[in-house]
Amino acid sequence: MRLHFTKMQGAGNDFVVLDATRAPLALSAADYRFLGDRRFGVGADQILVVERSSTPGVDFRYRIFNGGSGDEVEQCGNGARCFARFVRDTGLTLASSVKVETVNSLIELHVQPDGRVTVDMNQPVFAHERIPFDAHGLSPRPHNGHSSDKADGYDLWPLALPGASLPSVDVAVLSMGNPHAVQRVHDVDTAPVAEIGPLVEGHARFPRRVNAGFLQVVSRREVRLRVYERGAGETLACGTGACAAVVAGIRLGWLDAEVDVHTRGGLLTIAWAGLGHPVLMTGPAQTVYTGEIQLPDHVA
Numbered sequence: 075m076r077l078h079f080t081k082m083q084g085a086g087n088d089f090v091v092l093d094a095t096r097a098p099l100a101l102s103a104a105d106y107r108f109l110g111d112r113r114f115g116v117g118a119d120q121i122l123v124v125e126r127s128s129t130p131g132v133d134f135r136y137r138i139f140n141g142g143s144g145d146e147v148e149q150c151g152n153g154a155r156c157f158a159r160f161v162r163d164t165g166l167t168l169a170s171s172v173k174v175e176t177v178n179s180l181i182e183l184h185v186q187p188d189g190r191v192t193v194d195m196n197q198p199v200f201a202h203e204r205i206p207f208d209a210h211g212l213s214p215r216p217h218n219g220h221s222s223d224k225a226d227g228y229d230l231w232p233l234a235l236p237g238a239s240l241p242s243v244d245v246a247v248l249s250m251g252n253p254h255a256v257q258r259v260h261d262v263d264t265a266p267v268a269e270i271g272p273l274v275e276g277h278a279r280f281p282r283r284v285n286a287g288f289l290q291v292v293s294r295r296e297v298r299l300r301v302y303e304r305g306a307g308e309t310l311a312c313g314t315g316a317c318a319a320v321v322a323g324i325r326l327g328w329l330d331a332e333v334d335v336h337t338r339g340g341l342l343t344i345a346w347a348g349l350g351h352p353v354l355m356t357g358p359a360q361t362v363y364t365g366e367i368q369l370p371d372h373v374a
């Protein structure tokens with residue numbers, strides 16, 4: 075099958091975008107892994123499939139597949155911004171605000187005059203069974219010895235890491251539609267992301283695996299973040315990961331309500347007014363090129 079695609083990136087998190095608004099696409103996990111492969115395919119952290127929505131009042135649906143595993147996932151923050159840029163630039167919509175549904179949520183996107191995109195990422199979810207996170211038999215940890223005078227009863231949880239250079243790490247757990255485990259580190263540049271990231275991502279206490287965030291607090295309004303993503307490995311930026319890290323930092327008393335998140339691929343700004351409010355994420359979204367690719371009949 076010959077596929078037309080658009081290559082895009084948001085803060086260095088890169089995507090293959092496929093337009094399925096005119097004809098449905100039936101690709102396999104192996105096809106998505108091929109498209110994500112940086113040597114045998116196009117190369118991307120995730121593949122985004124854009125469809126029309128049949129839900130009244132909702133413009134589009136977009137499906138998200140991790141480029142490493144080929145698995146379909148629930149949410150992608152940087153992808154949502156690139157989706158908004160895509161439907162505008164291809165003329166699929168003339169509106170500057172777009173409602174789009176994913177497998178488990180409805181989000182609203184606004185293209186700003188400066189070209190950045192703001193996404194209402196809905197409210198974070200903390201209920202362990204909805205993350206999902208298995209805390210059975212675990213006791214929460216004090217907040218890493220950091221001042222948490224404003225902490226509101228939100229806990230850190232110890233994850234045992236047998237055989238690793240660290241016996242355990244303390245993580246804040248939550249969902250932005252997709253699961254996140256955020257640990258605070260002194261310096262993201264020296265944090266053991268390559269070693270600890272995969273151990274957290276595949277940890278047994280996360281039945282659907284998890285995105286592993288490494289958060290360095292620079293000030294109450296500025297952080298640095300690296301994320302070892304579920305099904306993709308470390309990416310240059312993770313939008314839902316930035317949302318999760320800021321929400322956790324606010325609940326743990328480390329951060330104010332609007333934070334600049336410095337990722338290796340660029341700057342994301344996250345705002346959250348607290349429980350009962352949605353998380354707002356603002357950042358860049360660019361088209362890199364368009365192309366065509368022949369999907370092998372039997373990809374490995």
Ligand SMILES: N[C@H](CCC[C@H](N)C(=O)O)C(=O)O
Nearest residue numbers: 150151152252303304313314
């Ligand atoms: N790897 C994530 C999906 C992509 C999230 C990330 N690229 C973002 O911008 O939010 C997961 O398996 O939940």
